[in-house]
Amino acid sequence: xxxxxxxxxxxxxxxxxxxxVGCGDGTxxxxxxxxxxxxxxxxxxxxxxxEACISKxxxxxxxxxxxxxxxxxxxxFDYVILSQTLQAFYxxxxxxxxxLRIGKASIVSIPNFGYWKVRTSLxxxxxxxxxxxxxxxxxxxxxxxxxxxxxxxxxxxxKNIDMKKIIGINNNRTSSIDNNNIRFKNIFSEVGIFLIx
Amino acid sequence: MNYKTENIKQLIIKKPLKxxxxxxxxDFPLAYETYGKLSEKRDNAILVFHALTGDxxxxxINPITKREGWWGVAIGEGKALDTKKYFVICANVLGGCMGxxxxxxxxxxxxxxxxxxxxxxxxxxxxxxxxxxxxxxxIEKLLCALGxxxxxxxxxxxxxxxxxxxxSAIPIACSSSHSAQNIALNELARQAIMxxxxxxxxxxxxxxxxxxxxxxxxxMAGHISYLSESGLQEKFGxxxxxxxxxxxxxxxxxxxxxxxxxxxxxxxDRFDANSYLYLTRAMDYFDLSKQFKNGLTDAFKGQKTKxxxxxxxxxxxxxxxxxxxxxxxxxxxxxxxxxxxxxxxKGHDSFLVNEPKFLATIKGxxxxxxxxxxx
Numbered sequence: 001x002x003x004x005x006x007x008x009x010x011x012x013x014x015x016x017x018x019x020x021v022g023c024g025d026g027t028x029x030x031x032x033x034x035x036x037x038x039x040x041x042x043x044x045x046x047x048x049x050x051e052a053c054i055s056k057x058x059x060x061x062x063x064x065x066x067x068x069x070x071x072x073x074x075x076x077f078d079y080v081i082l083s084q085t086l087q088a089f090y091x092x093x094x095x096x097x098x099x100l101r102i103g104k105a106s107i108v109s110i111p112n113f114g115y116w117k118v119r120t121s122l123x124x125x126x127x128x129x130x131x132x133x134x135x136x137x138x139x140x141x142x143x144x145x146x147x148x149x150x151x152x153x154x155x156x157x158x159k160n161i162d163m164k165k166i167i168g169i170n171n172n173r174t175s176s177i178d179n180n181n182i183r184f185k186n187i188f189s190e191v192g193i194f195l196i197x
Numbered sequence: 198m199n200y201k202t203e204n205i206k207q208l209i210i211k212k213p214l215k216x217x218x219x220x221x222x223x224d225f226p227l228a229y230e231t232y233g234k235l236s237e238k239r240d241n242a243i244l245v246f247h248a249l250t251g252d253x254x255x256x257x258i259n260p261i262t263k264r265e266g267w268w269g270v271a272i273g274e275g276k277a278l279d280t281k282k283y284f285v286i287c288a289n290v291l292g293g294c295m296g297x298x299x300x301x302x303x304x305x306x307x308x309x310x311x312x313x314x315x316x317x318x319x320x321x322x323x324x325x326x327x328x329x330x331x332x333x334x335x336i337e338k339l340l341c342a343l344g345x346x347x348x349x350x351x352x353x354x355x356x357x358x359x360x361x362x363x364x365s366a367i368p369i370a371c372s373s374s375h376s377a378q379n380i381a382l383n384e385l386a387r388q389a390i391m392x393x394x395x396x397x398x399x400x401x402x403x404x405x406x407x408x409x410x411x412x413x414x415x416x417m418a419g420h421i422s423y424l425s426e427s428g429l430q431e432k433f434g435x436x437x438x439x440x441x442x443x444x445x446x447x448x449x450x451x452x453x454x455x456x457x458x459x460x461x462x463x464x465x466d467r468f469d470a471n472s473y474l475y476l477t478r479a480m481d482y483f484d485l486s487k488q489f490k491n492g493l494t495d496a497f498k499g500q501k502t503k504x505x506x507x508x509x510x511x512x513x514x515x516x517x518x519x520x521x522x523x524x525x526x527x528x529x530x531x532x533x534x535x536x537x538x539x540x541x542x543k544g545h546d547s548f549l550v551n552e553p554k555f556l557a558t559i560k561g562x563x564x565x566x567x568x569x570x571x572x
Contacts, residue, residue: 041533050537051554054505055561057569061524061536071525 114148228296233280246344386415413461
């Protein structure tokens with residue numbers, strides 16, 4: 001179980017209604033429904049993952065978050081989760097707006113392009129960075145819109161999105177991020193998790 | 198059709214049933230078949246709704262026609278609906294011709310087949326009749342109800358009319374209302390039957406005859422709509438039927454022609470032409486949203502049933518969009534719904550053939566539902 005999932009779970013209240021956008025094979029969904037009695041639904045693009053979720057007894061809808069979030073009514077979930085996928089959309093801002101429309105709150109995690117390993121990789125090797133959280137080569141990456149924790153922070157500010165909590169992960173260690181330490185945490189966090197509404 | 202439908206299981210429904218057309222029927226037979234064994238706790242029952250030309254003999258050898266049951270790929274020991282675990286029930290629909298009350302039955306008053314004097318049946322009427330089967334088996338709640346095509350429509354109606362009678366539901370390749378194209382294709386089939394002089398305005402049984410040509414053409418048209426363009430092309434292409442060159446005639450030169458003729462003419466032995474008229478009409482009249490004030494969302498309001506909606510990517514008769522509309526309505530009222538579009542070139546008929554991804558998906562859903570539901 002990824003450290004990230006544990007943190008996401010800790011941000012959710014028991015018995016809430018959750019939509020996991022891009023739920024993969026349902027690992028997080030299974031964890032949430034078992035450990036926290038959460039009524040969780042998923043949206044997933046890959047046929048194989050959809051079948052895997054269904055076999056686990058999870059409720060999942062096959063579809064593309066880029067175009068098919070319309071089907072969920074306003075505020076129909078307590079939380080909408082988007083784990084490390086925002087950067088893969090053509091229109092991340094539209095997706096973000098959809099998440100906030102559907103959920104009373106949303107949890108968005110991003111692989112941080114400002115992480116020091118990413119920075120040094122480009123600086124010293126002169127090559128596009130390949131790290132644990134960014135395992136792709138430049139020619140096969142699904143990530144169209146990479147950003148840093150600071151970039152996403154600025155976007156939320158610009159869009160008047162309320163950031164209730166920001167957590168950075170580095171080597172399984174977590175830390176809280178705020179306006180005072182963001183320059184520093186933007187270097188030392190591999191992943192950033194935002195609880196927004 | 199030439200078959201005798203004696204010695205099959207029938208439930209005589211004594212309670213009067215008020216049909217949507219206003220007429221009341223009672224003491225009528227509903228033919229059914231079961232597979233597997235009902236558990237003591239009665240928590241392993243699955244109700245299968247059949248499609249337009251199906252019947253209650255879903256698995257094994259149909260004792261009347263001596264052919265394979267229509268859903269042998271899905272029902273049986275070790276299959277998706279595992280009869281070692283589950284008790285599967287399938288009934289012949291009202292208006293059908295495999296032992297349930299239908300237009301070929303003989304009226305007590307006239308001593309003749311009903312023909313067009315048979316009342317017009319709707320999907321809702323079919324479902325109401327089948328609910329009696331659950332009472333017959335003393336099954337309060339099914340583990341799962343499922344069906345494809347017209348079977349899917351019956352299932353949607355069943356869930357809307359009797360929301361507490363199934364734990365889970367799988368509507369497959371269906372629609373909550375028949376589209377203009379669906380109605381048009383059905384009308385084509387009906388016109389083919391009615392244009393056959395042997396149809397005799399529906400009274401062909403009096404002449405000990407039947408509109409074989411018309412029904413065969415209707416079946417051919419239907420069959421084309423069940424397959425995809427690429428599926429047909431791959432299977433037949435322009436291959437010739439046991440000949441090296443064109444005959445320069447109107448015989449079946451192409452394999453696809455020969456195949457269609459076979460499909461058409463083997464169908465007339467097992468199906469009643471008037472039943473075909475009645476059942477296609479029932480499908481055309483089906484519009485679940487019209488039954489509720491606020492449309493389809495209202496139909497599923499308060500549903501506790503767990504849904505899995507399935508569509509097939511190459512189905513142009515009931516395309517994925519129809520299924521998605523059902524998913525949207527279920528989502529809108531907060532129902533528990535999963536949706537899967539199976540990528541296949543086998544067209545609308547994908548649910549009837551060996552399509553491993555589809556069978557694995559429904560198996561996963563039914564098995565996981567059972568793990569939650571079993572008492």
